[in-house]
Amino acid sequence: MIDEGNKAFWDACAAGELRVQRCITCxxxxxxxxxxxxxxxxxxxxxxxxxxxxxxxxxxxxxHAYNEAWRDRLPYNVAIIQLEEGPRMLSNVHGVSPDEIRVDLEVKVAFEVEQGFSIPVFERAAR
Amino acid sequence: MPWGKAAISGVGASRQGKLEGETAISLATEALRNAITDAGIEKDDIDGLLTMPGSSSPEGAKHYLALGEHVGINPRFTGSLAMGGATAGALVQLAAMAVATGMANTVACVFGDAARTQGSKFDAAAGRGDSWGIWGMFGNAANSAISARRHMALYGTTSEQLGWVAVNGRRNAALSEHAVMKEPITVADHQASRMIVDPLHLLDCCLITDGGVAIIVTSPERAAAGRHRPVRLWGMGQGHTLENLGREDWWYLPHQKDCVSGAYRMAGVSPKDIDVAQLYDNFTIAVLLWLEHAGFVKVGESGPFVEGGTRIARDGELPVNTAGGNLSESYMQGWLHVVEGVRQIRGECDTRQVEGAEICLVTGRGMTLNTSSSLILGR
Known part of the structure; x- marks a missing residue:
């Protein structure tokens, strides 16, 4: 899954940083x-x-568990996050219940280690 | 002036439902046989073959080879296309262009799928590679659930309003000869059905069925010699957002507006001219978005429009999905939407016929909400 093209992203996650690509040309x-x-x-x-x-x-x-690996996490959210700098990411918002998550909720990135990988997820931002 | 340089002269469906022992190819063949009979032509009149591989077709983009060999057609024009629920419309468009340019005289567009008996789950993770699986994003309902949730947050759309789309589909399916689900449902049943991907309940979701559909496209002159009144292609459109996360308003499927407005322009019609609409309904929210994108209501007003189910009923101001659609008739990924559009324009729909139906909008959408196609059918 990790290859030459995405290694920098996952290495940054492992270091607790969210990094994406900026085009040097445009x-x-x-x-x-x-x-x-x-x-x-x-x-x-x-x-x-x-x-x-x-x-x-x-x-x-x-x-509903579409994938067995996720059955014990039900119910869980999947959210589109509008990042402050422009791009959007698909991710999970941790620490909020199904009743608490809202459109326009302010969030910040966090990293969760799963099977040795540091995965970017989000949490409710401190006010 | 409508475009009208090609026409649908025949439509055919196979049996629909759970059909043990059938395959994608056998069901496509059954549908093709019925479409040939409906068109009043011989198999050898077909010189174009366009196909869509089903979820249970192993051939992928080479599907046309397998089907062509199976049914003994050596076409002048052929190919397969996989754009999910936009494919039926897109293939009819390709067929119409082939006919209009003279590259083919009579094109059969064919689809078959044994999704139900072969256990197609439609549960893959989307994104590049299977990357969205990292966050547990599986299956086709999730995209539409995200879309519905945003629509609810911005415009106050409710789950009960979505329920009226399901109720409308079911009561029309009760009058459709192909329909798999005919048992009447209420909005209360919709609300009580189990949650699949919140906010979508089970009754917000399309069926998974076995079946096949075929559509014969030819010139209006050839079609006039057939068994039925020709149904001309007045207008055709497509629109796509291929970058899922690239657009801020991806959840709203903004490309669908371009898709339908292109077809309106080609047909020389506007929303008020549409007598009946077959709007792609993989999930109930899809119908709401189409109502907005096709200009029947303003942005955000589709929820109140469908509420109560009267405006979208067969005798309402805009009859929608008059045979039950993907939600209740059968999940033929939009192919039966085209068939029903043709039959409404021919005026052969018996108890579900919309009085005075002369112009029909048919829409399709697919993949990760990326693709869309539309047809305007007329006489």
């Missing part, structure tokens, strides 16, 4: 991870540190 900040800039098709990019702050665009709550 300056576009992009996510998902890609070998080319979807704006200008340049391959030159640098991994930029983000604040990790964002808001919930929308979310859903899984109440």
């Amino acid at each position: 300056g576009h900040l992009r996510y998902p991870i890609s070998t080319v800039c979807p704006e200008c098709l340049s391959e030159d990019a640098a991994w930029e540190l983000l604040s990790g702050r964002g808001t919930v665009v929308s979310f859903c709550i899984f109440r």
